[in-house]
Amino acid sequence: MDLSDDDGSGEKKSNDGSGDGKKSDDGSSNNDDDDYTPNDDPQSTWFKVFKLLATRLHYIGVKRSCERSVKRKWKFLKFINISQAKKLQLLAKAKGKEHQTFVEYTCLGKASRDFSQTYTSFLTWCFFGSLTCISFVWGLWNTSKTDRSLADLWLEINKKSVVIHEFKKEMSAKNALYMHRLDEITKVAKQNQEDLQKIVALLVSKK
Numbered sequence: 001m002d003l004s005d006d007d008g009s010g011e012k013k014s015n016d017g018s019g020d021g022k023k024s025d026d027g028s029s030n031n032d033d034d035d036y037t038p039n040d041d042p043q044s045t046w047f048k049v050f051k052l053l054a055t056r057l058h059y060i061g062v063k064r065s066c067e068r069s070v071k072r073k074w075k076f077l078k079f080i081n082i083s084q085a086k087k088l089q090l091l092a093k094a095k096g097k098e099h100q101t102f103v104e105y106t107c108l109g110k111a112s113r114d115f116s117q118t119y120t121s122f123l124t125w126c127f128f129g130s131l132t133c134i135s136f137v138w139g140l141w142n143t144s145k146t147d148r149s150l151a152d153l154w155l156e157i158n159k160k161s162v163v164i165h166e167f168k169k170e171m172s173a174k175n176a177l178y179m180h181r182l183d184e185i186t187k188v189a190k191q192n193q194e195d196l197q198k199i200v201a202l203l204v205s206k207k
Contacts, residue, residue: 080111087118 077111080115084111084114084118
């Protein structure tokens with residue numbers, strides 16, 4: 001009986017007791033949020049948000065770049081392993097030996113060194129062959145370009161020579177016409193001069 005009374009009083013005490021969320025007489029809360037003060041400078045808040053966003057994007061970009069680099073590395077290593085195994089197989093066939101077991105590379109440095117030793121001469125010949133082909137094609141292109149330029153120049157010269165010939169022909173025709181008119185004018189002037197001399201001689205004789 002006493003225990004039940006104690007429990008009831010305990011419940012009442014817990015119900016009536018002040019909790020964490022109890023308000024004071026002036027209506028203010030007793031939580032830790034009472035110390036919060038709103039930010040008076042929203043520009044700094046946005047700056048922090050953008051800074052966090054930029055940091056996150058940079059982290060994601062670096063992470064993806066590293067992942068792509070690792071993927072390319074393993075793809076290249078796989079390609080080297082396949083090519084080296086094929087090379088050993090071809091060498092064994094050429095020498096009449098059995099197929100040799102090939103130990104795959106796990107280090108990119110050694111794989112790259114062996115790969116370069118195997119294919120350096122081939123890649124060198126490919127490089128110089130490409131340069132030779134490019135130089136040859138470049139020379140052919142320059143030659144054809146020069147030939148086209150000369151053909152266009154000769155065509156332009158021929159057009160201008162035709163124009164000059166037509167101009168000379170027209171000028172010679174005009175000169176012939178002018179000379180013919182000049183001869184006619186000279187004949188008329190001589191005839192008038194002779195008539196005038198006859199008239200003057202006749203007048204002098206009458207006096």
